[in-house]
Amino acid sequence: MRLRELERLGVMAIEFTGEKTVLGTRVQGKGCVGIVVKAFTEAGGVAMKIRRTDADRREMKHEAEMLEMANAVSVGPRFLDLSRNFLLMEFIQGKLLPQWLEKVNQKQTVRGVLRKTLEQCWRLDLKGLDHGELSHAPKHIIVKNSKPYIIDFESASAARRVSNVTAISQYFFIANSIAKKITNVIGDVDQAKLKLALRNYKREKTRKKFEAALRIMNLIGSGD
8 A cells, every 4th residue: 555655646666764763773863753764756755754554643744744844945955755654854964953953063053044034934933833842953953054944844834832932942052962062153142131022022922022032142243
């Protein structure tokens, strides 16, 4: 049945490469719902999420719908196609954010990636789509050519209260190993002021409140 689905999707080959392993086989990523591999269609390489046989979901439709919502505000890898057990997306050949930070220490480059990520989260907030996994996001941001991509929308929801900006801000700057690496490059952030700014933003998600938080994070200056 799954082979027939792959035929209908136009998948001609699968490449078992990546830094993760499943039963001794290399893959691009793995989660509770699916396993991500690189696949090939006539258009070239794509990322393909395969529904696990032990997943608590019967199909991949929910994630596809969430990804399409994110795409509508220019966030996430581009949605390509869907069947019951497979989701095809744009393949992003980059580094997960923690790995990228190990290699890059230019202040302006890091500031740019963080700012772009937060701008994407701002657009998701405005769209009413909550990613759901950004407060602890080592596997959810890929950086390619200094452009960040938020990935993995399987836990996303358009029904719950959005917290993308506040969640990613906590991950970037408040009490974890990533926060330490970031502040070592771009400078210390006043956590008390940041927490207050995020509380203000949470109450009223305006552009003014968002930019006030960005200034405390050293991501924009007073003239920006």
